Amino acid sequence: xxxxxxxxxxxxxxxxxxxxxxxxxxxxxxxxxxxxxxxxxxxxxxxxxxxxxxxxxxxxxxxxxxxxxxxxxxxxxxxxxxxxxxxxxxxxxxxxxxxxxxxxxxxxxxxxxxxxxxxxxxxxxxxxxxxxxxxxxxxxxxxxxxxxxxxxxxxxxxxxxxxxxxxxxxxxxxxxxxxxxxxxxxxxxxxxxxxxxxxxxxxxxxxxxxxxxxxxxxxxxxxxxxxxxxxxxxxxxxxxxxxxxxxxxxxxxxxxxxxxxxxxxxxxxxxxxxxxxxxxxxxxxxxxxxxxxxxxxxxx
Amino acid sequence: xxxxxxxxxxxxxxxxxxxxxxxxxxxxxxxxxxxxxxxxxxxxxxxxxxxxxxxxxxxxxxxxxxxxxxxxxxxxxxxxxxxxxxxxxxxxxxxxxxxxxxxxxxxxxxxxxxxxxxxxxxxxxxxxxxxxxxxxxxxxxxxxxxxxxxxxxxxxxxxxxxxxxxxxxxxxxxxxxxxxxxxxxxxxxxxxxxx
Numbered sequence: 001x002x003x004x005x006x007x008x009x010x011x012x013x014x015x016x017x018x019x020x021x022x023x024x025x026x027x028x029x030x031x032x033x034x035x036x037x038x039x040x041x042x043x044x045x046x047x048x049x050x051x052x053x054x055x056x057x058x059x060x061x062x063x064x065x066x067x068x069x070x071x072x073x074x075x076x077x078x079x080x081x082x083x084x085x086x087x088x089x090x091x092x093x094x095x096x097x098x099x100x101x102x103x104x105x106x107x108x109x110x111x112x113x114x115x116x117x118x119x120x121x122x123x124x125x126x127x128x129x130x131x132x133x134x135x136x137x138x139x140x141x142x143x144x145x146x147x148x149x150x151x152x153x154x155x156x157x158x159x160x161x162x163x164x165x166x167x168x169x170x171x172x173x174x175x176x177x178x179x180x181x182x183x184x185x186x187x188x189x190x191x192x193x194x195x196x197x198x199x200x201x202x203x204x205x206x207x208x209x210x211x212x213x214x215x216x217x218x219x220x221x222x223x224x225x226x227x228x229x230x231x232x233x234x235x236x237x238x239x240x241x242x243x244x245x246x247x248x249x250x251x252x253x254x255x256x257x258x259x260x261x262x263x264x265x266x267x268x269x270x271x272x273x274x275x276x277x278x279x280x281x282x283x284x285x286x287x288x289x290x291x292x293x294x295x296x297x298x299x300x
Numbered sequence: 301x302x303x304x305x306x307x308x309x310x311x312x313x314x315x316x317x318x319x320x321x322x323x324x325x326x327x328x329x330x331x332x333x334x335x336x337x338x339x340x341x342x343x344x345x346x347x348x349x350x351x352x353x354x355x356x357x358x359x360x361x362x363x364x365x366x367x368x369x370x371x372x373x374x375x376x377x378x379x380x381x382x383x384x385x386x387x388x389x390x391x392x393x394x395x396x397x398x399x400x401x402x403x404x405x406x407x408x409x410x411x412x413x414x415x416x417x418x419x420x421x422x423x424x425x426x427x428x429x430x431x432x433x434x435x436x437x438x439x440x441x442x443x444x445x446x447x448x449x450x451x452x453x454x455x456x457x458x459x460x461x462x463x464x465x466x467x468x469x470x471x472x473x474x475x476x477x478x479x480x481x482x483x484x485x486x487x488x489x490x491x492x493x494x495x
Contacts, residue, residue, distance in 0.1 A: 047301055048322060048466050048476070055427040055464060063432035072364055072379030072431035110376070112364040112451060156382045156406065156428060173495045180491065184484045187477060189382050189406035191428040238491055242484045248407055249425055249466055250480040280429040 009292040010089040011097050014146070017286045017294055018101025018133075021150035022077055023109055025284035026069045029060060030298060032218040033256075033281050040193055040246075040253040049251025056246075056279055071280045074111045075152035077102045077133035080216060084143030088290055094146065095135055102126075102133050114155070136209070144290040149283060149300060151216045157278040160190035163208055166270040175200055175272045176235060182274045183239055183255065188248020191278035193256045195219060196239065199273040202263035207273035214259035215277035218299060223260055232258045246279075309355030310400050313420050319467045321474035325424060327462040330442070331403070333361040333455030335381060338446065339389040350445045351454050353397040357424075360386060360404035362451040365441065373441045378457075379431025382406045383423070394419030405429075407468050407477035416469050423469035425476070437462045 037060070041053040063070040079098050083091055106113055106126035115129040116122060124130070162182040166174040179198055186192075195217075199210030222229040235258040245251025256279070265271065285300035301322045306315055307329040319325065332351060341347050363378040383404030390412045393399040400421055402408075405428030412423060426434070443456035469475040 051324060051464055051466060052427050055430050055433065059427070059430035059433040062436060066432055066436065068432040068435060069364070069377045070432055071429040072361075072377045072435075073381070073429075074364070110364075110366065112362070112377075154429075159382065176495055177492060180488055184481070184488060187407060187481060188425070188428075189384055191405065241491060242487050244480060244484055247405065247425060247427055247466075248480060249468065249476050250483075278429055 007088055010288070011093060013288050013292040013294055014089065014094055014097035014148070015101040015104065017148050017288060018079065018098040018150065019105040020296070021148065021284040021286055022102055022105040022152060023111070024296070025150050025152055025282040026074060026111070027063060027067065029070055029280060029282060030218065032220060032299065034060060036219040036256040037279065040256060044246065044251050044253050046245055046251035048249040049246045049253060052246035052249060053253070070282070071154060072112065073154035073156065074114060074127065075154045075282070076114060076158070077127055078151045078153050079133060079135045080138075080149040080151065080213070081135060082138045082140055082147040084140050084145045086144035086290065087146045088144070089146070091137060098133055098135060098148070099128050103128050136213070146288040147285065147300070148288065149216060149285040151283045154278055154280070157190040157194065157276040160186040160276040161208070161211075162274040163204060164272050165204060166272055168268060168270050170270055172231070174270065176238065178272050179235055179274055180238060180242070183276075184242050184244060186276060187244060190276040191280065192244060192248060193246055193253045194279045195277040195281050196235070196255050196258045197275040197277060198235070198258065198260040199275070200260060200262045200271065201265035201269075202271065203265070203269070204271055206263055207271040208275065210261035210263060211273040211275035214261040215275055215281065216283055217259050219257045219281070221259070223262070225262065228260050228262050232260045235260070308357035308401065311355055316400050316420050316422055316471050319422050319470055320472070321467050321470045321476045323467045325463060325465045325467060327357060327459060327465065329459065331357040331359050331457050331459055331462065333363065333457060334358045335360060335362050335452040336385060337449050337452035338454055339386055341446065341449070343389055343392050349397070349454060351443070351456060353393070353399050356399050357401040357403060358393065358399055359457070360402070361455070363455065365451070371444055371447070373444060375435055375438055375441055377431050378435045378438050380405045380426045380428060380434065382428070383408055387412050390421070391415040391419070394421045403465060410475065410478055412469055413473055413475050413478065417471055417473045420471045422467055422471055424465040425468040426465055
């Protein structure tokens, strides 16, 4: 039996995409986020809140002028991959290429290396380690492309992640209360105003996975299910009534957006997970065609 | 809310006592970068820091740098980390080393209020994530100690117009974080009642 070699041009393309997306995401935050921050500055009435938002807007411009990172926390590299059934590179190879790309970007830029062994706390290399980068997979039938989205996740916001196994009798009210108490309790630590990701249903682990997927959506996009979209709107309004404000120093704008992702669940389960994304909600995407050509996408 | 300019290290306690929670502050002079492992070494392992911290302004940071030569580093991107993890070192920094200001993001919980009042210290809130701007306000990395803790070393930075910072906790028992949290919890009760 002959062993088919992985097509080198595709390996190279995916590695190049990973390296480019990681740095691009860290330096140039998406337009939807810039618009949301400008809008926040337009309606914030507190003095400290205004001070914070004006500094944020100034910082986004300085990062662009100086070609520097928006935030020093280069995060843990997270990639979302949508792999077409007919894309001619196996996910095992895609993973290897993403890892190579992450490593190359870290060494060449250079970027701060954050990855450590979880017990010894010793650094494990240029933002790679055992099971790092973290890659999530979706497989698309009848398609031959690959979509990659890089979401470098800072620790300040990731530390503000919360899970509660509500019971069915807690209902939607229980879900709302848990999201509210989590975000108020987080205060200024996750760098508000940001994107609140909420995952509901599924299982404990899947709810958190969905919450993370939710923060990777462009600001202000809505869940296609109208019932879930309505919950997103209600939660956003309620959270902005709490007065936590920019950087937790008090004000009108506590969150830019609330994104909810859901899955059907067991009749006795009602899990709710919260994953916070800071105002510097870094993300960048690319499409790789079966022939290895690359298109970078700003708005995905 | 007033606006102040303060140069560090401070020698006159009045410079700290004039600051009130909510005030805006711009900092000049020298500041010292410090983080989790640096403070674990000082307090849990009992090793004396090889830098003078009296009157100092400490910044919770772990910078992105490029090494130029022995003990010499170029700044790449310097930002600020979440302070709450390091609150338990506040008392020791003030009482044993004479630190006057701690700057970070996200605030300190209420346990910092009493030692800061007793020891004449303040907590400055910086805008988390605004590292590109912060980097332009750091003129030079003048000194580095404990390089083996990279990037959680002791860093001495010379700064110009560092800020704007907000006084989060003052030396008079005032804390914006406490006020915001207690108002938010009252609001939550009101919201829960109508859910």
